[in-house]
Amino acid sequence: MFKRLDHTALAKFEAPVVRIMINGLPAECRAGDSVAAALFANGYTACRQTVVEGRARGPFCMMGVCYDCLITIDGQPNRQACMTPAREGMSVQWQDGAREIL
Amino acid sequence: MAQSCELLIVGAGPAGLAAATQASGLGVDTVLIDEQPTPGGQIYRSITTTPLKDPNILGADYWYGYGLIEKFLSSGTKYLANATVWGVTRLTGEADEGFEVHYSTGHGGQAHAMTARRILLATGAQERPFPIPGWTLPGVVTAGAAQILLKTSGIAPGEGAVLAGCGPLLYLLAWQYLNAGVKVDRLLETTPPGRWIRALPHVPGFLLSPYLAKGLKLMRAVRSAIPIERHVLALQAVGRDRLESVSFRTKGRLHQVPASHLMLHQGVVPNVNLSRALGLDHVWNDRLACWEPRVDVWGETSSPGIAMAGDGAGIGGARAAEQQGRLAALQVAATLGRIDNMQRDRLAREPRQILARAMRGRAFFDELYQPPESYRRPSDDTIVCRCEEISARQVRETVRLGCMGPNQMKAFLRCGMGPCQGRMCGLTVSELIAEERGMSPAEVGYYRIRFPIKPVTLGHVASLSQTDASRHAVVRIRS
Amino acid sequence: MPLSAAVGVHSAWHVAPRHAFYDAVVVGGGLVGSALAYGLRRRLQRVAVLDEGDLAYRASRGNFGLVWVQSKGMGMARYGVWTMTSQQAWPDLARQLLEETGIDVHLEQQGGLHVLLSDEEVQARVAFMRKLLSQPGMSRYEWKLLDRHELADLVPGIGPDVRGATWTPVDGIVNPLKLLRALHVAFQRNGVDYMPCCPAERISHKSDGVFVIDTPRGSVQTGRLVLAGGLGNKALGAQVGLDVPVRPQRGQIVVLERTRRILRTPMSTLRQMDEGSWLIGDSQEEAGYADKEVSFPILGTLADRAVRTLPALRDVNVVRTWSALRVMSPDGFPIYTQSEQCPGAFVATCHSGVTLAGAHALVLAPMIADGKLAEDMAPFSPGRFHVQAA
Numbered sequence: 001m002f003k004r005l006d007h008t009a010l011a012k013f014e015a016p017v018v019r020i021m022i023n024g025l026p027a028e029c030r031a032g033d034s035v036a037a038a039l040f041a042n043g044y045t046a047c048r049q050t051v052v053e054g055r056a057r058g059p060f061c062m063m064g065v066c067y068d069c070l071i072t073i074d075g076q077p078n079r080q081a082c083m084t085p086a087r088e089g090m091s092v093q094w095q096d097g098a099r100e101i102l
Numbered sequence: 103m104a105q106s107c108e109l110l111i112v113g114a115g116p117a118g119l120a121a122a123t124q125a126s127g128l129g130v131d132t133v134l135i136d137e138q139p140t141p142g143g144q145i146y147r148s149i150t151t152t153p154l155k156d157p158n159i160l161g162a163d164y165w166y167g168y169g170l171i172e173k174f175l176s177s178g179t180k181y182l183a184n185a186t187v188w189g190v191t192r193l194t195g196e197a198d199e200g201f202e203v204h205y206s207t208g209h210g211g212q213a214h215a216m217t218a219r220r221i222l223l224a225t226g227a228q229e230r231p232f233p234i235p236g237w238t239l240p241g242v243v244t245a246g247a248a249q250i251l252l253k254t255s256g257i258a259p260g261e262g263a264v265l266a267g268c269g270p271l272l273y274l275l276a277w278q279y280l281n282a283g284v285k286v287d288r289l290l291e292t293t294p295p296g297r298w299i300r301a302l303p304h305v306p307g308f309l310l311s312p313y314l315a316k317g318l319k320l321m322r323a324v325r326s327a328i329p330i331e332r333h334v335l336a337l338q339a340v341g342r343d344r345l346e347s348v349s350f351r352t353k354g355r356l357h358q359v360p361a362s363h364l365m366l367h368q369g370v371v372p373n374v375n376l377s378r379a380l381g382l383d384h385v386w387n388d389r390l391a392c393w394e395p396r397v398d399v400w401g402e403t404s405s406p407g408i409a410m411a412g413d414g415a416g417i418g419g420a421r422a423a424e425q426q427g428r429l430a431a432l433q434v435a436a437t438l439g440r441i442d443n444m445q446r447d448r449l450a451r452e453p454r455q456i457l458a459r460a461m462r463g464r465a466f467f468d469e470l471y472q473p474p475e476s477y478r479r480p481s482d483d484t485i486v487c488r489c490e491e492i493s494a495r496q497v498r499e500t501v502r503l504g505c506m507g508p509n510q511m512k513a514f515l516r517c518g519m520g521p522c523q524g525r526m527c528g529l530t531v532s533e534l535i536a537e538e539r540g541m542s543p544a545e546v547g548y549y550r551i552r553f554p555i556k557p558v559t560l561g562h563v564a565s566l567s568q569t570d571a572s573r574h575a576v577v578r579i580r581s
Numbered sequence: 582m583p584l585s586a587a588v589g590v591h592s593a594w595h596v597a598p599r600h601a602f603y604d605a606v607v608v609g610g611g612l613v614g615s616a617l618a619y620g621l622r623r624r625l626q627r628v629a630v631l632d633e634g635d636l637a638y639r640a641s642r643g644n645f646g647l648v649w650v651q652s653k654g655m656g657m658a659r660y661g662v663w664t665m666t667s668q669q670a671w672p673d674l675a676r677q678l679l680e681e682t683g684i685d686v687h688l689e690q691q692g693g694l695h696v697l698l699s700d701e702e703v704q705a706r707v708a709f710m711r712k713l714l715s716q717p718g719m720s721r722y723e724w725k726l727l728d729r730h731e732l733a734d735l736v737p738g739i740g741p742d743v744r745g746a747t748w749t750p751v752d753g754i755v756n757p758l759k760l761l762r763a764l765h766v767a768f769q770r771n772g773v774d775y776m777p778c779c780p781a782e783r784i785s786h787k788s789d790g791v792f793v794i795d796t797p798r799g800s801v802q803t804g805r806l807v808l809a810g811g812l813g814n815k816a817l818g819a820q821v822g823l824d825v826p827v828r829p830q831r832g833q834i835v836v837l838e839r840t841r842r843i844l845r846t847p848m849s850t851l852r853q854m855d856e857g858s859w860l861i862g863d864s865q866e867e868a869g870y871a872d873k874e875v876s877f878p879i880l881g882t883l884a885d886r887a888v889r890t891l892p893a894l895r896d897v898n899v900v901r902t903w904s905a906l907r908v909m910s911p912d913g914f915p916i917y918t919q920s921e922q923c924p925g926a927f928v929a930t931c932h933s934g935v936t937l938a939g940a941h942a943l944v945l946a947p948m949i950a951d952g953k954l955a956e957d958m959a960p961f962s963p964g965r966f967h968v969q970a971a
Binding site (some may be wrong): 002005045 | 137244247258284363525
């Protein structure tokens, strides 16, 4: 599991804590985290099931080129978790296959 | 409200930052646009916000970038962060009119456009796709991704971390993890035997380069602390719904080691989607096994008014990128009449010297760390197109059906049609077709890329300006 | 569908042509050429397809996949009838391809809509459909003007801007990429020699009636030559005494990411594929051969109309755009003809390669196999352009 390096004196975490919801459950992360980083910090490595085969996928490149970190954020599907900063009160939801539109 | 500038720079990595600073310093009305929230590109990512403030963790090469950013922030350049360029049109009319650049900010929203007389693409590089069986499993990420998590958020693997591949970034990550007290179980090197011999002719250059001292120190630290396996073949990520173990073959024997995290890396390649959509000429670089846009010594491309600098124009590293940015900016300033060619050449002397020094030694790395063919042309059961879940077997079979190139392959299999727009599969598909047809990827070609070069919402595209001609072309009322 | 079941031992791209003499050679491996070659193989033993390489002007790649009847044939009732013939032949084609290759091309013929976004559009459309279907010799089919209310039943989430639509039960859609793939797999199964990177460079007609076609990989000979090379037909036709006045007409398509399937009744400008992605079209521009670029104002208009048609698409992502060159004749209708100067040479060109695939494979190909186009194909001869000019 990924973890935050809080515990060491090497890391100065001045950034405030940010509270979000992941799959309906409350979670915490730090200001400056992308949603992808917030997922990793909370023990998630997957964020969706693929459209064709229904396989689990998670963030892969963290720089916006792989489009595997697609997740529903505040009701909007197919947003890149790694390119979206986590904000207070945000709701992040796993996606199962192709998105709904109606 | 119409926005305009003289020079629009895309990308806030070292090339873009240095170019913006140089251009603004010469009085060019410059805008820097970048999709990340803070400057630095990928190499200096999060340098203004990283929680890892102790310089000994991420290292001096990283913190060097801070100076670049300070100069940029006080240069007077207008800086558009969180902005993604998705389309560019050349304004027609008299010569020298320039371009209209379309970009999106945040999610959805109004279409934004900026007109610019000149464009400099400093769009950098991405990691080369590293397709192995199981590379799509949750738990597998790129080494660059791991590094971004570390720099940006101070997040690192707790246990069971395996690094695999080749190239300086892999060792850099291992070293940074060591400095941060993060345990790495194993480092699996995929560099095949005999590479050192091939790289030998380039050693003198390497010995004279700035990389030697740093490189040796870094390697020594990594090798003494982390178990290393060399010449690893048949690398696989294994697991049902997530990574559970990594298997590989060395010295003829099969190994399987438990793993919770696999960090993959086999070098970086230029981001070509924007340069291709613009119709710029690209050439195949055989040593680096990738395509690069064709640029001259000033960064000018095959398209007038569009220049490129940095890794996006050809992999050279951060220091080279910085100098290329300065040179490209000097040329833009000259073509806009801010300086004459003599001044330009005089101001270019120092960047050229530093650039030459920075490029020395790269040939050695490039030769040594060229990804082996077996990892560029994966086994049949490996997924090649992650978005559409297409396997290498399907690609090979479709070539045998008569499909000659990547664009036909797209039509036959849908590979390259997903949201990543071929970024994760393009090189692999070209390599597989090349392998099946017995020719070079240069002859096979690459996907044809069109705008938008990043997905944007339909609502966003719907807010583009229309014309009578466009309405006429679409709404054809017949009676 | 895994190709592993479909692929035979031989590679499709031979170093040199496999036979010295073919019963028929089709120049052009797009939808028109492939459908014809498929149909020819049902009657002839040795059939070859000569195709270009990866970067040819492939109209087939940029298409929408409509198997469309409404709107066709204004000014040439025969074309309306030909379209209907194809619509009726399509289920057979789809079934045969499924049986032979295992590939389902997802033919859906449940009806289609032509959406109207202003009162002016409504009035013009009704007048058009009445006039179209009252042409002498025109095929007859049911059509209705649906108002907003009726439309909302067929299209969930139809936008408030939409005034109505004309609907017919005979329109349909298919997956054009699967169609192309199925045809190619059928080639391998049935022994059609598909030769890519093998453009026809020169055609000569010998005194014994045999055509010799020179390609970079050697020559092929045949008694029956079918020119289905799209825009290339003009130059090729000239070599066999045929006038084929075609020009490029650029069309653009916008493609959206996959969503759950909600649209079952396709529209002429908006459809959802079997696998969930959306296609938005279409535009018509005289833009020469510029198929590498897209026009931004046109993207704006296409997107704007799509959002007004189905507002729920506003937040769906555009993942790519296409621009491709339609093969356009002066009056927009197909050109089918055979050469008098060089008997045995045929030309087939149209810009509705998907709709007409049924007719091409199962009606036109047999005519060509028999060596003669039927009498009722006369209206498609390019002679009609000369009459108009006179």
